[in-house]
Amino acid sequence: MPLTASGAIAMDFLINGAPVSAEVDVRTSLLDLLREHLRLTGTKKGCDQGACGACTVLVDGERINSCLALAVQYQGREITTVEGLAQGSQLHPMQKAFIAHDGFQCGYCTPGQLCSALGMQEEFQRGVPSHVTADLASEHLVLSHDELRERMSGNLCRCGAYNGIVDAIADALDAPQAAKQEAA
Numbered sequence: 001m002p003l004t005a006s007g008a009i010a011m012d013f014l015i016n017g018a019p020v021s022a023e024v025d026v027r028t029s030l031l032d033l034l035r036e037h038l039r040l041t042g043t044k045k046g047c048d049q050g051a052c053g054a055c056t057v058l059v060d061g062e063r064i065n066s067c068l069a070l071a072v073q074y075q076g077r078e079i080t081t082v083e084g085l086a087q088g089s090q091l092h093p094m095q096k097a098f099i100a101h102d103g104f105q106c107g108y109c110t111p112g113q114l115c116s117a118l119g120m121q122e123e124f125q126r127g128v129p130s131h132v133t134a135d136l137a138s139e140h141l142v143l144s145h146d147e148l149r150e151r152m153s154g155n156l157c158r159c160g161a162y163n164g165i166v167d168a169i170a171d172a173l174d175a176p177q178a179a180k181q182e183a184a
Contacts, residue, residue, distance in 0.1 A: 011075050015040070016084025022071075030074055031055045031066035034081060042082035042111045046156075053155030056112035056119070057081050063119025065154075082111035085118070094118060094172045103168035105159035113155050117169045120151045124173075143173065 008023045015038065022037050031048075034040045034057070043066060046054030050065040057066045058080040085092040094114055097103065104110040124143055129136050132150045141147070148166055157165060 009072070011072060013071075013075060013079055014077065015079045016081060017078075024071060026070070026072050028071045029067055030057070030064075030069040030071045030079070033071040034066060034079075040081050040083055043115075044108055044111055046109070046112075051156075052109070052112075053116055054109050054112040056116045056155065058115050058119055061119065061122050063116050080115070082114055085114060092118075094169070097168040097172035098165070101164045101168035101171060103161060103164040105157075105161045109155060109157045109159075113152070113157070113165055116152060116155045117172070120148075120169075121173055124151065143170070145170075 008025050010021060010023050013020045013022070013033075015034075020038060022033060024033055024037055028037070031043060031045055034043050035045065043057055044054040045067065046052035048055075048067050050068040053065065055065055055067040056063050058064075058078075059069075059074055060078050061080075085095060091099075092114075094117055098110060098114065103113070124141060127139065127141060129141070130147060130150045132146050133141060145166065148169060149162075152165070152169065
């Protein structure tokens, strides 16, 4: 990777389905690449320490904290931000569910919550257990209220909209009725 005179290198990404090239310093975080260089400001900078989840994006379908990732590590990989969830003017079902269930108040954490929920769905469908999964040998996991809350515990909402968030995710994922009723 040849450095430019400014110490940056040319990098190529696939962001929200589109190829993107950028010349940035190798020490640039993925979050700063998205927000500062590419002006994709939907992904939020919260704690900048990987503790709040506001910066969560999907890389090849898996959720990561973009504030802890160097952009150079993700060249050529499929990166999805909140801006890439909708199909044109058609909102993603998870976005619709957040609106229907008031899964946000100030909205600052919402982009990270949405990306994390979709990444969590993928993990769950692959059978990845969580800390509260009762039977690790089971081939069929149940997305209970506690299971859903545990799997989303890396995303903080300072407004306290957790009930709406959990209801929205359960609804969008068509989780068992028990998860929806336990939340009430």
